[in-house]
Amino acid sequence: MSRVFQLIPANPPLEESIPGRCRTCAVVGNSRNLLKSKYGPLIDFQDYVIRINMGHSKGFEADVGNRTTHQVMYPESSSQLDNTTRPVLFTFKMRDIQWIIKNISTQPSRKKPLFNKDLVMVVNPAFMRNIHHVWLQRKDYYPSTGFMSLVLALHICEEVHVFGFGADSDGNWSHYWANEPKNEVKTGGHPGNVEFEMIMALTKHKVIEFYNGR
Template structure:
């Protein structure tokens, strides 16, 4: 009887080993298939994220020139926004620009003045190019009384570039308007003292303005300078002309400084946040740091309705109601 048991025990042991081996193989196969499935799924997810990023122009949630709107198509065909020594202004654009203010002069006079300007400031001012790995953000800060009690100061200062307009003040209003300024756009005649790191972006509306730039920069060595001449930028008159023709449909005398600052920001940043534009409760474009006495000012010499609708096609972020 005992001899009969031995073969049975051996058979059972052999069968048990074979079963264990099959289970092990099955488990390994399941593990392999699971890992393979995870890798395939993960790979697809990564490719869905990585490949579009490599093909995109910036790292923002939405990049400006990826929008196929009429506004973006038009802006992509605009002349260069900042003037350079070699830019050849056409007679047509010059004649439009010349009519903005009295003073006259010929296009040859204009070219002579431009040559003098670029003997004092850098030619081809650098603008940081778009990059798939970076999102350039701008805050364009208008001067509307809508900014009061907004508490947008920290959000404004958080952006890479902070563009302020003419005499827009920070002191005393930091909680609402912030305190950083990287670029200040302004008429030459309304230029104010800037720190050594702020870019003055001068909007010259007449021949006299170009002469003013030369005079001020030439005499800065003998007195406290208004601004760092190595950071000076001058808006291209052809850029002004195109804004008036394309966006404002030739309405009004000329685009406002604020509206041109908005369009300029589209050439500097991938994502633009707009603050402090629009009328006050009386329908006036009043400034947050002052009280107006003339209650029927409205939009002044600028066309309010075209300005309000002109940016409707742009991907601006407007956190404050206009």
């Protein structure tokens, strides 16, 4: 970790809040319930648009928008970003840290970089531990990238709008870009149902605005 923080700033800059105006975030999940939602303009209207793992907008702009300010991802779910999108990297195993060092090292490489290394944000692993132990009461093995992105948004924005979370109308957890959604897709090692219940509780108490989609 010390090597990582030698390569990137300890406190990445955020835009200053404007007095009398809330900083707003759109956290865009990857659920198929976004399809035909027409949420695109509302998502793009927010100050920050946070996408998750391989979430992208090309071909789905009407439903998911076309702006991305932050892309949250792991090495296993990384994708090519443009030069203005800020990569937000979660870490919880040694391989993650090694991958980050490799990709933000100043050493020349023949490969095109995945992202602008000057915009990288690395979230302390203690943040993930806190979400798993405190927010989710240690349910299953680890929190999802999407739920951690939502909690991160609560730390950086006064107003948080959440899209594309939860199972689709058939009870599956397929992604909106999947050409042939698989039946009975589950949530892996993270507690999808528990996370969704927490999202509903945050919505009920008006901590976030949740948009269910179809």
